[in-house]
Amino acid sequence: xxxxxxxxxxxxxxxxxxxxxxxxxxxxxxxxxxxxxxxxxxxxxxxxxxxxxxxxxxxxxxxxxxxxxxxxxxxxxxxxxxxxxxxxxxxxxxxxxxxxxxxxxxxxxxxxxxxxxxxxxxxxxxxxxxxxxxxxxxxxxxxxxxxxxxxxxxxxxxxxxxxxxxxxxxxxxxxxxxxxxxxxxxxxxxxxxxxxxxxxxxxxxxxxxxxxxxxxxxxxxxxxxxxxxxxxxxxxxxxxxxxxxxxxxxxxxxxxxxxxxxxxxxxxxxxxxxxxxxxxxxxxxxxxxxxxxxxxxxxxxxxxxxxxxxxxx
Amino acid sequence: xxxxxxxxxxxxxxxxxxxxxxxxxxxxxxxxxxxxxxxxxxxxxxxxxxxxxxxxxxxxxxxxxxxxxxxxxxxxxxxxxxxxxxxxxxxxxxxxxxxxxxxxxxxxxxxxxxxxxxxxxxxxxxxxxxxxxxxxxxxxxxxxxxxxxxxxxxxxxxxxxxxxxxxxxxxxxxxxxxxxxxxxxxxxxxxxxxxxxxxxxxxxxxxxxxxxxxxxxxxxxxxxxxxxxxxxxxxxxxxxxxxxxxxxxxxxxxxxxxxxxxxxxxxxxxxxxxxxxxxxxxx
Amino acid sequence: xxxxxxxxxxxxxxxxxxxxxxxxxxxxxxxxxxxxxxxxxxxxxxxxxxxxxxxxxxxxxxxxxxxxxxxxxxxxxxxxxxxxxxxxxxxxxxxxxxxxxxxxxxxxxxxxxxxxxxxxxxxxxxxxxxxxxxxxxxxxxxxxxxxxxxxxxxxxxxxxxxxxxxxxxxxxxxxxxxxxxxxxxxxxxxxxxxxxxxxxxxxxxxxxxxxxxxxxxxxxxx
Numbered sequence: 001x002x003x004x005x006x007x008x009x010x011x012x013x014x015x016x017x018x019x020x021x022x023x024x025x026x027x028x029x030x031x032x033x034x035x036x037x038x039x040x041x042x043x044x045x046x047x048x049x050x051x052x053x054x055x056x057x058x059x060x061x062x063x064x065x066x067x068x069x070x071x072x073x074x075x076x077x078x079x080x081x082x083x084x085x086x087x088x089x090x091x092x093x094x095x096x097x098x099x100x101x102x103x104x105x106x107x108x109x110x111x112x113x114x115x116x117x118x119x120x121x122x123x124x125x126x127x128x129x130x131x132x133x134x135x136x137x138x139x140x141x142x143x144x145x146x147x148x149x150x151x152x153x154x155x156x157x158x159x160x161x162x163x164x165x166x167x168x169x170x171x172x173x174x175x176x177x178x179x180x181x182x183x184x185x186x187x188x189x190x191x192x193x194x195x196x197x198x199x200x201x202x203x204x205x206x207x208x209x210x211x212x213x214x215x216x217x218x219x220x221x222x223x224x225x226x227x228x229x230x231x232x233x234x235x236x237x238x239x240x241x242x243x244x245x246x247x248x249x250x251x252x253x254x255x256x257x258x259x260x261x262x263x264x265x266x267x268x269x270x271x272x273x274x275x276x277x278x279x280x281x282x283x284x285x286x287x288x289x290x291x292x293x294x295x296x297x298x299x300x301x302x303x304x305x306x307x308x309x310x311x312x313x
Numbered sequence: 314x315x316x317x318x319x320x321x322x323x324x325x326x327x328x329x330x331x332x333x334x335x336x337x338x339x340x341x342x343x344x345x346x347x348x349x350x351x352x353x354x355x356x357x358x359x360x361x362x363x364x365x366x367x368x369x370x371x372x373x374x375x376x377x378x379x380x381x382x383x384x385x386x387x388x389x390x391x392x393x394x395x396x397x398x399x400x401x402x403x404x405x406x407x408x409x410x411x412x413x414x415x416x417x418x419x420x421x422x423x424x425x426x427x428x429x430x431x432x433x434x435x436x437x438x439x440x441x442x443x444x445x446x447x448x449x450x451x452x453x454x455x456x457x458x459x460x461x462x463x464x465x466x467x468x469x470x471x472x473x474x475x476x477x478x479x480x481x482x483x484x485x486x487x488x489x490x491x492x493x494x495x496x497x498x499x500x501x502x503x504x505x506x507x508x509x510x511x512x513x514x515x516x517x518x519x520x521x522x523x524x525x526x527x528x529x530x531x532x533x534x535x536x537x538x539x540x541x542x543x544x545x546x547x548x549x550x551x552x553x554x555x556x557x558x559x560x561x562x563x564x565x566x567x568x569x570x571x572x573x574x575x576x577x578x579x580x581x582x583x584x585x586x587x588x589x590x591x592x593x594x595x596x
Numbered sequence: 597x598x599x600x601x602x603x604x605x606x607x608x609x610x611x612x613x614x615x616x617x618x619x620x621x622x623x624x625x626x627x628x629x630x631x632x633x634x635x636x637x638x639x640x641x642x643x644x645x646x647x648x649x650x651x652x653x654x655x656x657x658x659x660x661x662x663x664x665x666x667x668x669x670x671x672x673x674x675x676x677x678x679x680x681x682x683x684x685x686x687x688x689x690x691x692x693x694x695x696x697x698x699x700x701x702x703x704x705x706x707x708x709x710x711x712x713x714x715x716x717x718x719x720x721x722x723x724x725x726x727x728x729x730x731x732x733x734x735x736x737x738x739x740x741x742x743x744x745x746x747x748x749x750x751x752x753x754x755x756x757x758x759x760x761x762x763x764x765x766x767x768x769x770x771x772x773x774x775x776x777x778x779x780x781x782x783x784x785x786x787x788x789x790x791x792x793x794x795x796x797x798x799x800x801x802x803x804x805x806x807x808x809x810x811x812x813x814x815x816x817x818x
Contacts (some may be wrong), residue, residue, distance in 0.1 A: 050404070050405075052408075096578070096582045097578065097582070099582060099585040099586065103349035103404055104536075104581050104585070106349070106404065107349075107529065107532050107536075107577070107581075108578050108581060110525075110529060111529055111574035111577060111578055112574075112578075114525070114526075114529065114570055114574055115570065115571050115574050115575065118567065118568075118570045118571055119571065121567075122567050231525055232412075232522075235408065235412060238405070238408070239409075242405065278419050278420070278423065278424055281415075281416075281419060281424065282415075282416045282419050282420050283416070284416075285412055285413065285415035285416035285419070286413055286416035286417075288409070288412045288413075289409045289410060289411070289412035289413025289414070289415070289416065290409070290413060291409070292405060292406070292408060292409025292412065293394060293406050293409040293410060293413070296398065296402050296405045296406050296409065297394070297397065297398060297402075297406065469680070469684065472673060472677050472680075472681065473681060473684060475670070475672055475673060476670045476673065476681055478672075479670045479671055479672045479673065480668055480669075480670055480671070482664065482668060483664060483668035483669070483670065484670075485646055486644060486646065486662050486664045486668065487662075487681060487682050487684070487685065487724060487725075487728075488684070488685030488728075489681070489684065489685070
C-alpha cells in the first residue's frame, strides 16, 4: 500500500512538467477541489454533518489572501492567513450552527454562504460585485511563481499537507472519537467523547483546508469575484464527496478528480460546434444531479469503499 | 409616510404568501415522510416556467392551473425516488433532483429570467398605488391554507396523512400504506410549490436558479413551526415577507437576504437550545 | 386460525426468531410469554405483515388485527378518528359496534387521544383493532405500565369478546401470571426459540418457569 502511495505521489509530482496550459488548469482545479473535498468528506463522514456552504470557506481563503496581498502584505503571509481566517470564521459560526443537526445544519450552511456572498457583493473593500483585481503573484523569498506549472506544484504541496494532516487526525485518538460520533452520537457522548468540541474542530479543520485551497486559487487566478463562488460550487463539493465516498481520504481525492475530469469532458462536449450555448451548463447540471441521486440510491458508500470492499471479498 | 408603509405591507404580504406556500409544501412532505425536500423550490420554478409557456396558448386561469398540475406531477416523481430510502439520504436525493431540474429548465426555457402577466392594473391603498396582482396572491393563498387545514383535519385521507405523521409505525400496523401516503404528501408539496411559483412570478421574474432563494425563505417560514405546523408557517412567511419589504423600502434593498437568513438561523439555534435533540445514525 | 411453522426472522445478521412454530385455533385464547428481547414483538410484527420471514411460513386464516406494544395511538387525532382509521383498511366506518363493546370509548370519542390516560389509550388501541372486525386479535404487552385494576377491566372485555363472539386472542405478555390466568394454552419464547408449550395450568406448575416468570413460588395448590 505504501509503495502505491509513493508511486502516486511521485507520479503526480512529475506530471505538471508534461502538461500544457489547459491541462495544467485542470490539474490545479482538481487538486484544489480535492483539498476542499477531503475536508468535507471528513465532516460528512466522520462527524456526520452535511455542509451546503463549503465554498464559503474557499471564498474566505481566497479573499483573505487576495485582499492582504493587494494591500502589500507579502504573499506567503497572505497564503498562510487564508486557512487561519477561514478556520476562525468556521469556529465562530460553528459555535452556534453546529448545535443543529442534519437538515437544519444543511440550511444553515447554505444560508451562511448566501449571506457571505451578499456581503461580499456590497463591500467595496472586497471589490464589490465586480471583485478584486490585480492580485500579485505568489512569491517565496524572492522567487516569483509566474508559470502555471509553478502553481501546479504549489497545489500538489497544498494537497499533500491536507492529506498528511487529515491522515494524522483520523489515526489519532480524537480521530477515533470522531468515527464513534459518526455512528452514534449518544454512544460516543456516553463514552466520554466531547461531542461538541470534536464537531467544531472538524468543522474548522475542513474550513482550513478549503481556505488554503482558496488562497492558492487567488494567486493562481489573479482576480476574484463573488460570482466565482456560487452555491452550486458547494453542491459540486458535496457531489464529489458523496461520489468518492464519505469519510475516506482517498474518497475525497478520487471524487474531486473524477468529477473535475468529468466536468471538463462535458464542457468539451458541450462546446462542440453545433451545440447550443447553454449545452455545457445543461450537461453539467444533469450529470451532477443524476450522480447524486444514483450514488445515494445505489452506491450509498461511494466509489472508493465499494471498490475496496470488492477487493476484500 | 403612511401610504408608503401601506404599500410595503401589501407587497410584503404578497411575497410572504409565496414563502408561506413553499414552506407549507415543505411541511406537508416533512410531516408525513420526515424528509426535508430540497426540491421544493424547484417545484415553484417549474410551475412558473410552465405557466409562462402555457399562457401563450391557454387562457388565464386554465394556464396557471395546468402549470400547478404539472408541478404536482413533478412532486410525485420526486417522491417516488425520495421515499425509497431513509430520510437522511432522501435529503441528498432531493438535492440531486433539484440540480437535475436545472438541466431540464435551461434546456426547455433557457437561462434568462422569465415572467408572465398577472392580474393587470393597480389599486389605490391609502394614497399609494399597488399592483393589483399582490391582492390576488393574498386572495388565493389564504383560502388555500384554509382548505388545507380542512383537508388535514376533516377528511379521511387527510386524517390518514396526519396519522402517518403522528405515528408511522402504528399507521403501518393498522394497514395504512405509508409509502402511498408519502407519495401523496409529495404530490401536495408539488402543487403548493407550483402554486407559489405561479402566483409570485408576475411580480417577480423567475430564473432557473430562483429555487435557492425560494426554498431558503420557505424553509425560514416553516422552521418557525418546527417544519410541522402549517398555520405557523403562514405567519412566518408573512412576517418574513413584510420584514423584507420594510427593509427594502426604508433601508437598503440589498440587505434583505441577510435579514431573512439571519433571522432564520437565529430561530433555528434558539429552538435547538431550548429543545436539544440528539441524532442517531446520520447519513 | 394462525399457523406458524419453523419461522425464521432476521434483523440484518442477527436472528431474532429461530424456527418458531405455534398455532392458534378458532376461538382460542393463547398466550406467548417470555422475557424482554425474546422476540415476542418480532413475532407479532411478522404476523401482521410488517416484517418478512427469512424462512418458514406464517399463515393466518381470516383477519388478524394487531394491537401494538405501547399503545401507539395517534395522539393528535380524536378517539373517534383513531377508531375510524382502524377500520379504514376494510372500509369500516361505523364505530357503533366498538362503542357497544367498549362503552368508555363512546364517552371519550371527542377527546384527543394524546390527552388520555394509559389505560384509556390501551382501550383505544384495542378498539381501533376491533374496528376491522377481526377473527383473531394479537395483543402485544397489554398490561405494560398499567394499573392492575385497569388491566383487569380490559381483560374482562377480552373474555367477553372471546366467549360471546368467538374472537381468538394471541396474548403476548411479560406478565406471565396474567397471561396464564386468562389463556388456556401458552408458549414460552426465550431468545428467539420456543422453550416450552402446553396447557397453562401445567406450565404454571413447572418449577423452572415459576422461578423465571412467576415470582419464584410455585402455586401451592397441591
